[in-house]
Amino acid sequence: MEKVRTAVVGCGMISNIYIKNLKSLFSIIDLIAVSDLDRAKAEEKAGTWNIRRVMTVDEVASSPEIEMVINLTPAFAHYGVIKKMLEAGKHVWTEKVMTVTLDEARELCALADRKGLYLGVAPDTVLGAGVQTARRALDTGMIGEVTSGIAVINRDQSLNAEVFTFLRGKGGSLPYDVGIYYIGALLCLLGPVRSVKAFGAPAPVHEPRFLFRNAGEAPWQIPGSGVLSASLRFGCGALVSVLFDGNTVNASQHILTLFGTRGVLRVGDPDTFGGQNTLLYADQKECVLPFTHGYDGKNTLDPTPFDYYGHRGVGAAEMAYAIRQGRPNRCGREYGLHCLEVLEAMERSASTGETAELDTQFSMKPLSPGYYSSFMGGSDRADAEFSLMD
Numbered sequence: 178m179e180k181v182r183t184a185v186v187g188c189g190m191i192s193n194i195y196i197k198n199l200k201s202l203f204s205i206i207d208l209i210a211v212s213d214l215d216r217a218k219a220e221e222k223a224g225t226w227n228i229r230r231v232m233t234v235d236e237v238a239s240s241p242e243i244e245m246v247i248n249l250t251p252a253f254a255h256y257g258v259i260k261k262m263l264e265a266g267k268h269v270w271t272e273k274v275m276t277v278t279l280d281e282a283r284e285l286c287a288l289a290d291r292k293g294l295y296l297g298v299a300p301d302t303v304l305g306a307g308v309q310t311a312r313r314a315l316d317t318g319m320i321g322e323v324t325s326g327i328a329v330i331n332r333d334q335s336l337n338a339e340v341f342t343f344l345r346g347k348g349g350s351l352p353y354d355v356g357i358y359y360i361g362a363l364l365c366l367l368g369p370v371r372s373v374k375a376f377g378a379p380a381p382v383h384e385p386r387f388l389f390r391n392a393g394e395a396p397w398q399i400p401g402s403g404v405l406s407a408s409l410r411f412g413c414g415a416l417v418s419v420l421f422d423g424n425t426v427n428a429s430q431h432i433l434t435l436f437g438t439r440g441v442l443r444v445g446d447p448d449t450f451g452g453q454n455t456l457l458y459a460d461q462k463e464c465v466l467p468f469t470h471g472y473d474g475k476n477t478l479d480p481t482p483f484d485y486y487g488h489r490g491v492g493a494a495e496m497a498y499a500i501r502q503g504r505p506n507r508c509g510r511e512y513g514l515h516c517l518e519v520l521e522a523m524e525r526s527a528s529t530g531e532t533a534e535l536d537t538q539f540s541m542k543p544l545s546p547g548y549y550s551s552f553m554g555g556s557d558r559a560d561a562e563f564s565l566m567d
């Protein structure tokens with residue numbers, strides 16, 4: 178299959194694991210250029226990873242060579258970068274969230290549709306071994322019909338924003354920045370949400386604590402709700418309680434549990450690729466489900482500081498295969514738009530006190546099972562990549 182000629186735009190923190198994986202793990206990608214507003218950052222990546230070209234964002238847009246752009250800029254910059262690339266006729270894969278407002282996301286989806294271009298959206302952790310194994314457990318009826326669920330994540334997001342300064346802007350609140358992994362996993366497992374009822378509380382006004390780093394800076398307040406507590410009614414009938422609390426401490430209490438008519442499925446951490454799933458039946462011991470799929474996040478033959486991000490890039494690679502095969506990609510624009518609509522519905526319901534009804538739809542085929550071999554320390558791609566090909 179002809180490789181998809183690709184450029185990465187945004188050479189910050191997450192680009193390390195993306196570029197490493199795009200260069201070494203996914204044979205469908207030909208990474209030919211990198212770009213960043215800060216050219217020195219792009220030059221450093223090009224040097225480290227032997228990438229042929231460093232380009233400005235405009236040069237990426239106008240290059241006839243480049244077919245697909247992987248957008249790794251901060252959330253607030255997504256709209257401008259995606260729009261420019263779609264208008265220039267490029268397929269775009271973007272890190273989460275697609276944009277920071279639903280109206281912008283709807284506009285970009287319509288643009289991609291008009292131009293006949295792919296627009297893929299993270300989180301792609303839903304294509305990891307953890308969530309795909311959970312999906313297989315549900316699809317094969319292991320817990321019967323899902324009746325309800327709980328999803329919880331907590332952090333001190335204002336404190337984290339002292340280090341990751343982009344979190345101080347729109348899209349930086351815990352629900353948007355991290356809660357989206359839980360929403361993405363729930364959507365992959367249960368399908369679209371119909372309605373949302375929520376309560377919320379704002380983030381605190383944050384006085385800098387890391388004074389060596391932020392001395393003299395004015396206090397800031399992350400926009401949007403710091404805490405959101407919501408009830409989600411899914412189209413499949415399941416009722417799921419969601420709690421995202423960014424106003425507490427960095428002692429994450431990850432919970433993602435689905436209750437069914439025959440059993441209970443505890444889903445592994447959806448912010449990783451290899452969260453372990455366990456199954457509970459009445460009067461039996463809880464048991465661990467072995468992974469039925471590849472991409473379990475273990476990619477440590479030649480570790481870099483960002484290896485714990487595992488298989489990031491798998492969504493872009495799956496989209497590249499979809500482009501060549503002329504079929505829809507799994508983490509497609511409708512999925513990205515629905516993720517954002519759920520988050521925005523939670524915010525809307527919290528501020529109006531009304532139940533928010535959703536109008537976007539999506540569907541996501543599961544990946545076919547694939548085994549990622551650890552033979553030779555994982556250097557052999559084995560057959561996991563085949564699972565991205567249909």
Ligand SMILES: NC(=O)c1ccc[n+]([C@@H]2O[C@H](COP(=O)([O-])OP(=O)(O)OC[C@H]3O[C@@H](n4cnc5c(N)ncnc54)[C@H](O)[C@@H]3O)[C@@H](O)[C@H]2O)c1
Binds near residue numbers: 343
């Ligand atoms: N850092 C993480 O832990 C993490 C994890 C998962 C996903 N993400 C997502 O990845 C994306 C990037 O995150 P990051 O942590 O790498 O951010 P970062 O701030 O470290 O890097 C972003 C880079 O984008 C560049 N940039 C900003 N605006 C640009 C523009 N208009 N054109 C070209 N370059 C531009 C910046 O110069 C910077 O080098 C975000 O969407 C984030 O939500 C980050």
